[in-house]
Amino acid sequence: MRGVSRRALAMLLALGAGALWLEPTATRAADEDEASAYSWDRTEAGLDFTTEVRGRRIPDYLRDLLEDARQVRPDVQDGPPPPTTLSQLRRRAAEDAKRLEEVLASEAYYNGSVAHSVRQAAGGSFEVVYFVILGERSMIRNFDIVYSGHPEGGEGLPRTGAELGLEPGKAARAERIIELTGEAVRRLHNNGYPNGKLDRRRVTVNLTSSEADVTLYMTAGERYRFGPVLVTNEGRTDPDYVRQLTTFEGGEVYDRSEVDKTTEALRDTGLFSGISISSAEPEDGTLPQRIELTERAPRTVRLGARWSSSEGPGVRGSWEHRNLFGRAERLTLGLTIAQILQAATADFRKPDFLRPDQSLLASFEIAHEESDAYDENRVKTGVSLERVLSERWTGTAGVTFQVTETEDSNGRITYQLFGVPVTLRYDSSNDLLNPTEGIRATLGATPYFGSSDGRPTTFTKLEASGATYLSLADELVLALRGRYGLIAAEETVDVPGSTRFYAGGGGSVRGYGYQMAGPLDAQGDPTGGRSVLEANVEARYRATETIGLVAFIDGGQAFENMTPSLGDPLLWGAGLGVRYYTPIGPVRADVAIPLNKRQGVDDDFQIYVSLGQAF
The missing domain is CATH 3.10.20.310 (membrane protein fhac)
Structure with missing residues (x-):
């Protein structure tokens, strides 16, 4: 029997655990006007027979339940062996008729009945017919x-x-x-x-x-209220922080759903491998709550690598402490050593800052970047507040300061800039590294003000991006992404090299070199732009548990002007990829070709290898 019929019968049995009383009514004859056949030819040893369910006005869902409830079927692999004699067939057909009546009762057709008939058909085979009368629903x-x-x-x-x-x-x-x-x-x-x-x-x-x-x-028993919270934990987490995460207060009416919410809040911190909340002995009409915790190891070391034919190799390592001061403060120190970028970073997060749904974020970066577009040394720091607006919406606002020295075709320019970034994010996707459904969208705006080689300068950077993931069939996902941005600045030179818009590379327009899908100088090096437009489409097919195949087409370009020039067509690239799925996410390898290859600028193909999907 398949799951749906088992569920229906289990419901009836569960209902029968109480008391079920039926007041009798008259019996009726079966009606054979409508039929639903479910037939096959026997190829194994045993009788050759067909079965069918007949009855008037049987809803489709109920017909499925009835057909599923039969055991006299060759497709039931875990049931009894097929009947080999006519007496066995008749006995099992009678047992099935009772099962069908149980299904009728589980769906409130208590007046219903099922009769059955076993008769010989042409060619020596047999027909098993179940005649179903629904009766009036109770x-x-x-x-x-x-x-x-x-x-x-x-x-x-x-x-x-x-x-x-x-x-x-x-x-x-x-x-x-x-x-x-x-x-x-x-x-x-x-x-x-x-x-x-x-x-x-x-x-x-x-x-x-x-x-x-x-x-x-x-x-019902006695009615209780919540009592004090007793915390048992051998780790470093502050018990007062644990109490702060509880969603109930002492003196409130006891509510088990609030206990479940507290368990979920503790789990979301990522600090604990074991969480148990139970009621202690009652005290004067209250139930003290005992929270017993087992902490995870607070430190994690990570190491990752990536390579592309345009960017070369790169490795990134990080060290993380998830409970720095005992209240889930998270400090992450990162180091990147790559052909283009060498950087050291520090990121700090303090959750529940001033209010439960708000976190304090602080960051620091010192980096040297050397690409075809620019050579740059920078030091950047920032602080912000992140607030959870709803289950899927998050907002962030803060302030940054950076000192940047950029050398490109315009010469060497030193920038000292304050920024006020404001970001709004929406995320309904079902996985961080390998989403198969949902939507992600980000809208950001950052006004900058400060100096450029000692001269006052101001500009504003606006950027919107979004991706959606559609499950078209088993193991087949269609992923779509779009990106649009503009910088309200008088000249591109007013903007540091790393702050400008670029397109091209493994996370942008594949098939083109890193930062190469955009304006170029006289030497063929990218200059970056004040606007950008990108579109990506991927078809992802998971062939096995560990292997996936991807076909994709990307389009986009950075533009010198503040708004994209519609007269310049987008640069398009297409290719194929392989995904190797691991417990920490997919490892991807993509090969792409430029469909709008520029003579003397673009290579015949590009290769990208990294962890995680392209978007």
Whole structure:
């Protein structure tokens, strides 16, 4: 039997754990007007037979349940062996007819019936036919809850199905009754009755009127409030920080859903490998909450590598401490050594800064970058506040300061700039390194002001990017990305080399060299631009658990002007890639060719190897 029929029968059995009373009605003859055939030819030893379910006005979902409930089928691999004699076939057909009646009852067709027939067909085979009569569906008339020790009810004790969300005129399906029972127990646990439980359930069905009365007999127990929080932890985490993460306060009515939210909040810190929250012995009508924690190792060392034919090799290492001062403060020190970039970075995050949904961020970078576009030395620092606006929206605002020395075709220029970055992010994707569904979008604006070789300068950088991931079929994902940006500056030279817009490379327009999809100087070196436009499309197919194949096309270009020039066509590249899936994310290798190859500028192809998807 497949899962759907097992679920239906399990619901009926669970319902039967209470009491089910049926008031009799007359029997009826079977109706054969409509048929749904499910037939096959036997090739193994045993009888050659077909089966089919017949009946009028059977809903499609119910027909599927009925057909799934049969065991006299050759496609049931984990069931009994196929019948070899006519008597075996008849006995099993009779057993299946009972199963089909159980399915009818689980869907509130208590007046329904199933008859069966086994007869010989042409050629010596046999036909097994199940004749199904639905009858009138039974509806819930009354749904009452009776509490032992609380005959008159009480605060936080639902008394009827309507209080649990039951709408009038609903069928007395086993699944619905069980779900409402579970909701009744949850209401107790979330309204001060942690010991609430179901004692028994009684369902009375009047087959004449096709109405059902449901009564739940429950024990609520004593009503409690939250008591003090007791923290047990052998690590360095401050117990007061743990208490700060609880979503309940002492004196509030006990609510198990708040205990679950607290468990999730503790898990989200990433500090603990074991979390247990339980109630201690009651004290004067309160339940102290005991939180027992097992901390993870607080330090992590990471090492990564990448290579492309235009950027050359590069490695990056980092050291992270996730609990620096005992309140989930995170310090990450990074070092990048690559052919183009050598950089040392430090990033600090303090969660729950001034309010639970807000983090304090601080960063520092010292770097030397040497590319075809520019040579640059820079020191940059910044501080910002990041706030979770909703489940999917995050906002960040801060201030930065940088001292940058850029040498390019314009000469050597020193910049001293303050920036005020503001960023809004949306993320509904389902994975950080290998998303298969959802949307990511970022909108950022940074006004800059300061000096350029001692002269006052101001400009503003605006950038918007987004990606969406669509699961088209099993193991096939279509990924789309777009990017647009502009810099409101009088001249490109007013902007440091690393702050300008570029296109081309493994995370941009593949098929073109790093930063090469844009304006070039007389020597054929990129100069960067004041605007950029990019579009990417990838079809990702996961062939095995560890191997994936990708086909992609990228288009884009950086522009000298503040807005993209529509008269200049985008540069397009296309290619194929391989993904090797690891527990920490996919390793990608892409080969791309430029579709708008520029003579003497672009190579015949580019190769990119790194960790994670291109976007």
